[in-house]
Amino acid sequence: MDLLLSALDILMRWDVALALLTGSVGGVLIGAIPGVGPAVAIAILLPATFSMDPIVGLTVLLGIYGSSMYGGAIPAILINTPGTAVNALTTYDGYPMTARGEPRRALSLAYSASFFGGIFSVICLILFAPVLARVAPYFGSREIFLAALLGIILMVVAHRGQTLIAGALAAFGIFIQSIGLEPVKYTSRYTFDQPFLSGGINLIVVVLGLFALSQAFVLLTSEDEKIRMTRLRGGMFQGLRELARHPRVATVSASFGVVMGMIPGVGEFTAQFMSYTYAQRSSKRPQDFGNGSSEGLIAAETANNAVPAAAMVPLLALGIPGEALTAMMLSVFYVHNVVPGPGLFQNQMDFVVALYLALLILNVLVLVFLLFATRSLIQVVRIPNRFLGVCILTLSFVGVYSLRNSATDCVMAALFGVLGYILKRLSMPSVPIILGMVLGGIMEVKLRAGMARVKEPLDFIDRPVAFLLFLAIVLVLIGHFRRVLRERAEVKAAERGALKSGHRFGQMLGRRRGRFVKDRFKLVRARHAKRLRALKDLF
């Protein structure tokens, strides 16, 4: 109780209230505009939050992170275009509902499901916080190194069909974080004697390039889309009643969101996929999924909104971000000398609970805002793509230049912007670069510290948590290689099948040709015989 009161005390400030309001409304707006997304917004706003108090800055960023998915459901349902990448599954059942004249029902159901997911995960984590506080001290340097390594491996493995290039890009991230003056032996690494590389490549410059500038380039080189908006009819509160009729789907999906959110490198997509599959398999009407099923919509929206709060767990408890957005938030902590990790849970538990309470309040604010303002809010969907590109390019300048007033940073951000654009064109992920940078830095420090007390290699995993993490890494790798081998066998079998069928097709053509030739010969021989007979008769 004391903990809750001291957490509330941290939040009872006008600037925190303003940050909550700005973050929640801004996040919904950003989410509702297809092509912007929370990553772009957080990347642009990040340097601006450095001058704020940690709790204020983090509340703004958390607000954008937590509420953008609410907003992302609006274009997903109304115009079949997800506002943020994680709302893609919402289009499966949301848009068919709009097509059959129930846009309000779909929107209110999406809001209610998102609200349930958000609140469920925050309550779970507030209840779970004391357990985390007890477990966190067991994480020393070795355990944090292994957890970061597990995070990188999980993130790479999660990119199905692109594991190799995701791994190569993560390695690229690890490499670029190592550029500059090395802090222990004071030697320079890959600076090519250039002074601007001595300080290393700043994470925010890379983030702004890969997320904001590349998105601006994508929008500036695309065509404007003609949007046909559906008129909204009916009440906005029916979704809450409908959600109450599917408590099992909502609870299981939210649980998937919480669990998957806590695992570094996994995130919303896996949570959504698992909850959607579960909802479809356990439904009495599985045939409705993909055709406007309310259960499908609940599964998708509940799972993705349960993730943001859960994703804060590895960040706060271990200092390990699980995905790009929490990686960006990590820099806010570092700027204010608040080091996330076991120490934070032991010494500043009220700060952690205050963050969770902020997320709780934020969900309520967003729901109230959306229930009353959706009609006006849907107009933002109409902003033309290329104009949006102009706006993002202008805002990116603020993000990069305000860091150190360095034109070199801007050149570097532009280069990463071009790289991000190429990656987007090739449908390759750019998140591995960011996580490689952040987790690579953590791994370097923790491995050096961890190995100082290790005499034999096996000593590294002689503690229970370290051993469990090592076991998890081995199991993930074994599982992945088994899947790769199975897929290779499938490809080979399919290719052999194609070869066989091609062979059979060739044989069939050959037989047919033989028959034709035979028939033709018969015909020609008969004609010749007829002519011969005619000639014989003549003489």
Added chain:
Amino acid sequence: MPTERERRFVGPRRGQLIFALFFVAVSILLLGQIGTETRWVAKTKLFAQPRFWPAVGLGGMVLLGGVHLYLLPWRRATRYDWWELRKWAQVLEFAIWFLAYVLLVPLIGYLPVTLVFVPLLAWRMGYRDRRMLGLSILFAVAVVVLFKGLLGVKIPGGAIYEYLPGALRSFFILYL
């Protein structure tokens, strides 16, 4: 007809081969420089060597990028690959717009440059009606007022502001 490997490939075909080749070539080039660009410190464990993490990163890039290149279902660049390369080059125009904006702000000042940059780029993108140009000017003013005036982000005043009279000069340097 695409083969099974081509069908299962995630992403479009265009540009994949060029990107993979470029990525592996740069990685090998950087790995070749590891002896001169990093140091090996005597009496220091392998994991604490300054060379260790660049080697991990570049080794991963060469190995995984190389296997990715080897497993690509295509071995020859087609005209679509070259078209894609041209598409990538088109983006450089906007990168130059951005860099010009960056270079002009410290000279002419944040507000004046933004007031010209946003409508000009909007004009370039084909928004030539009064409504959109008005909106772009409004957006430019809003960005400067919000970030520099209200949030106080660190963007220096333009060199041109030095010629303004006393009080106005300080106001412009601080807020616009």
